[in-house]
Amino acid sequence: MVTASQSQPYGHNEYFAALDGFRGLLALFVAIYHTIWLSNINSMAFFNNGAVIIDLFFALSGFLMFRLYEDRLGNGGEAKAFIKRRFARLYPLHFFMLMVFVAFAVLRLVAHKIGIAEHDVGEILPFATGAHDGWASLLSNLTLTHAMGFHDSLTFNPPAWTISVEFFTYFVFMGIMLWARPKKYIHFIWLGGVSIAIYALLSMLKPSLDITYDYAFFRCVAGFLIGMISAKLYDVLKPRADSLKKRGQTLIFSVLEMITLASSTAFVIFCSGKGQFFVAPILLVFMVVFAFDGGIISRVMNARPFRYLAKISYSTYMTHVIISIAFSIFGGKVLSAYIPQWNSNAWVGDALIAVYLCAVIAFSHLTYHLVEVPGGRFIRNFRFSKGLKSAADVA
Numbered sequence: 001m002v003t004a005s006q007s008q009p010y011g012h013n014e015y016f017a018a019l020d021g022f023r024g025l026l027a028l029f030v031a032i033y034h035t036i037w038l039s040n041i042n043s044m045a046f047f048n049n050g051a052v053i054i055d056l057f058f059a060l061s062g063f064l065m066f067r068l069y070e071d072r073l074g075n076g077g078e079a080k081a082f083i084k085r086r087f088a089r090l091y092p093l094h095f096f097m098l099m100v101f102v103a104f105a106v107l108r109l110v111a112h113k114i115g116i117a118e119h120d121v122g123e124i125l126p127f128a129t130g131a132h133d134g135w136a137s138l139l140s141n142l143t144l145t146h147a148m149g150f151h152d153s154l155t156f157n158p159p160a161w162t163i164s165v166e167f168f169t170y171f172v173f174m175g176i177m178l179w180a181r182p183k184k185y186i187h188f189i190w191l192g193g194v195s196i197a198i199y200a201l202l203s204m205l206k207p208s209l210d211i212t213y214d215y216a217f218f219r220c221v222a223g224f225l226i227g228m229i230s231a232k233l234y235d236v237l238k239p240r241a242d243s244l245k246k247r248g249q250t251l252i253f254s255v256l257e258m259i260t261l262a263s264s265t266a267f268v269i270f271c272s273g274k275g276q277f278f279v280a281p282i283l284l285v286f287m288v289v290f291a292f293d294g295g296i297i298s299r300v301m302n303a304r305p306f307r308y309l310a311k312i313s314y315s316t317y318m319t320h321v322i323i324s325i326a327f328s329i330f331g332g333k334v335l336s337a338y339i340p341q342w343n344s345n346a347w348v349g350d351a352l353i354a355v356y357l358c359a360v361i362a363f364s365h366l367t368y369h370l371v372e373v374p375g376g377r378f379i380r381n382f383r384f385s386k387g388l389k390s391a392a393d394v395a
Contacts, residue, residue: 014067018257018290019060021301024309024316026053030159031320031360032353036328037342039349045269051210052268052276054162055223059283061166062227063234063291065173070231073177085380086170089314091144092375093367094163097318098141101156104322105133144168147216154213158321161212165220172221173228188232191225192280198222199277209276226280230287241292253294260289261297315364315372323363327356 033050035042072078105126111117112125126133137155140146147154147161148168154161182188198218202211211219244252267282290298300306309316331352335342342348 016064016291017293017302017307018298019063019287020310021303021306022290023057023060024306024311024313025301026056027313027316028309028357028360029053030317031324031357034158034321035324035349035353035356037331037349037352038344038346039353040346041350041353043346046265049268049272049276051208052271052279055209055219055279055283056286057162058166058169058220058223059227059230059287061169062173062224063231063287064227065170065224066228066231069173069177073174075178079174079178082174083170086167088376088379090163090167092379093315093318093372094144094157094160095142096367096371096375097157097160097322098138100322101133102138104325105156147213149214149217151213157318158212159317161216162220163318165217166224168217169220169224173224182228182232188229192229195222195225195229195280199280203274203277208273209279222280223283226283227287230284230291233284233288234291237288238292241294245292245294250295253292253298254296256289257295257297260285309361312361312364312368315367316360319363319367320360323356323360327352327359 029047029050030053032042033047033053041047069082073082108117109125109127112119124131127135132151132153132155137146137151140148140150141156141160144164144167146156147164176182180187182191199222202209202215202218202222205215209219241253264282264286267279271278290301292298293302331342335348335352339345339348342352
């Protein structure tokens, strides 16, 4: 098995630089999407409709998992190792941020108790009857079931709903690879049909793809299947793409990338509401085109800053909301003393977003090195039967 020191960032001999770079950039876009003060940036249509960006993360997961495990997951032992590695990837940072939000909930209680904070209209304090952040939701967060339809709202760390549904989608993927491994083209057509059927069903239940705490598992499965199909299509087209690269035909790739990026951006901006349920072909084309790393945009996304953002992208995604809350409190308690109308001045909001993103990146750098990496290593190396370390498996 390939070790971390011998492999590319995904623990595999393939590295998809453009897709990885976009992963880091889109994590920052999600951080902007969740800012809670007025600015010119977060008022743009791209961010107003930004919930659909999450589906690209699901497709990317499906793409990478299929590339990594297309010829693996053939027995129960490999399946157990797979789930353990995925749990090690997701859980340490999720648990850490859950504890951060629990601490924040306690601070809210203390602040109201001593009179620092005042009740907002309709506000229910944490752990009180009817509160979203309570003992039941704490338990579901600890068991990664918090977005599996047991609650009627997001709880504690809002972005963590994706971690819940993606973890259980890994079981779906594992089942497919163990008992219905797709090999022929017809198998992938069936997977595409299932994905389209899920999007169609969700479109009858919801007004848009901003689906989180209730039917999010099905949303994740649909995107994940599109990623698997993209991986197979990439494999089919790769010989032709390699031939073009050898002949120096980078212009073809560059034009395809520009068209794909422009059309994907236009989809996010102009396809709101029910239109978002037609995301499947956008995801498919985006994944396949940028998987080849053949054009000028791919070269840009392979630059060192984007590779760094990609490395800390999971930390960025999981930590940004608490930082957004902290900046909002800072604006209301401190900044308002110097700029009374700070939250009605979009330019001030833009400046605050710039500082906020720097803080998100800095904090994510710390959580990546101090929580995400060592926590994952600990779980991967831990033998529950003997309490001893085993050889590390890196995915």
